[in-house]
Amino acid sequence: MNMEMKKPNEQQTTLEIKNLVIHYISDDEVVKAVNGVNIEIKAGKTLGLVGETGAGKTTTALSILNLVPEPQGKILSGEILLEGRSVLAMSELELEAIRGDKVAMIFQDPMTSLNPVHTVGDQIAESIEIHRKVSKQEALKQAKEMLELVGIPSERSNEYPFQFSGGMKQRVVIAIALTCNPNLLIADEPTTALDVTIQAQVLKLINELRQKYHMSMLMITHDLGIVAEVCDEVSIAYAGRIIEHGTLEDIFDHMRHPYTKGLFDALPDIGARRSELKPVKGLMPDPTNLPSGCPFHPRCDYAMEVCSRSVPENKWLSETHCVECHLYTDTNESML
């Protein structure tokens, strides 16, 4: 029963992650960061990967370019396919060719990707020179165009990152990421450090560029509002597993997993004031000592006896919507 249904859609798949397991292993502990993640992103689509701190989002993202920090980080099993090719089987040389070419990555802190002692124009130009194989002069000219494209006046190309605000630095990072026309853009909390009016500008930019370049995108965020704004599909992560996945409608209108429901309920609603919020009870799980069975069971209002004994399998509820929860095994249809 409940095997992974093959979708009829023949659209090309940009990224497929199957049963990924990544632990950080040191002398005194094992951090079970990623515990069987499945992800699929079709060409041109944006997947939102949503979860709270420690859910394993960044670790999953890093694995796509085989960048999980050594020596503790160990990919114990699973498969990562970029346009059908296995990332884990690639040589370091092949990986280098893919990083910043087919796949670009943006982090929360723009300074992760910027060099403080080079002008922003030079940094964009350098990337253009590498990826577009043009002369230095031509690269500088195109760098100015890229700056304008992300909403920064080209006169500022001779300035250094410290002369830019957080929002502008993040725009520069986006410009650099785009110089290589990536097929996949991985954005790990790209606007979390920005003020909301600046975040709105950057999200608009990302949305426009995504359409213009037909990129696929993995948008990592803890903000369901951002998901509603830029994503096509959503995967909800908890304790290193994808506990629910679906289209925006599936997740926002027909959420099934108790944790997904808890996430929505815990949000203060900007439109309606309530005297009390509905928090998810308890604490985030300790990844060195995960609960048995369903990792959410100590916090779940619907937990049953079976929940602490066995890990719920992935169950497809429709062609687009799947969930990992014992409430949806064959005997218990849609209890929520």
Place this chain on the structure above:
Amino acid sequence: MSDVLLEVKDLKKYYKVPKGMLHAVDGVSFKLERGKTLGIVGESGCGKTTIGRAILRLVEPTSGSVIFDGVDILKLNKQEMRHMRRNMQLIFQDPFSSLNPRKTITQTIEEPLILSDMIPDPDQRFMRVMELMDTVGLAERLVNTYPHELDGGRRQRIGIARALAMNPKFIICDEPVSALDVSIQAQILNLMKKIQREMGLTYIFITHNLAVVNHFSDDVAVMYLGRMVEKAPSEALFANPMHPYTQALLSAIPVPRIHNRPERLLLRGEITSPINPEPVCRFVNRCNYAIPMCSKEEPRLMEIEPSHFVACHRVGDLQKG
């Protein structure tokens, strides 16, 4: 007896910086009634933290007055201020950096009680610490744990217990849940509300998260570059924002729903420098409604509707549409 616990009048805090005078808080006035919560919102650098610290005199205000329970506290000497501060406490955003890593939970909560000599007897003091832990929902078995052994939510509970130790009347909460995940954030917000009800506390609640402030506050004040640009009861502010900046700020929030998504008003540009500001509207270079007058004269905060204050030259004609 007046119901006003705190009145702030024309409060200013300027910092001398190499390029000139930085107007961190520039002439802010408001009243706060006993038992109520005033939310202060605005983007980073608009002066929220400075207002809080200036009210508590953790930084010395440049000018203005702060009248707390009938006393102008800017006139108090050190000794008197120390005594007054028992009534006025602060909760920070990052509970971790404000906690001493070498002190256990109990030692941390006990510290203000020892420093103030409020409860000299060690046994009684311990009883009080246990009572405080119970109030904020910290289990008794945690007494001997250290901050690094705890998650962010529990650390913030310690911060709250510490603030409550002196039985204050008033607490300034500076981004108390901004570092917490949503499922934990809701727990802490509910706790803070419950404590407020039970102890009759008055709060200033500082945040950049507008959904949280709407949930939590009776009144909301919006700050921009050191100035208060709008202040109103929460319902009124969210239902009928009048200042162009408030409107843009509210519309910038990504709402977590996929139907009936509101139209977005995008702002151009970014916040300008608070150093040596010209006496004009500080929002003028980003405002979609600016008229020549806006670059000539600074708008004053005026009561446009009962309890709804706005500082904008065009507030009259913009309302008419």
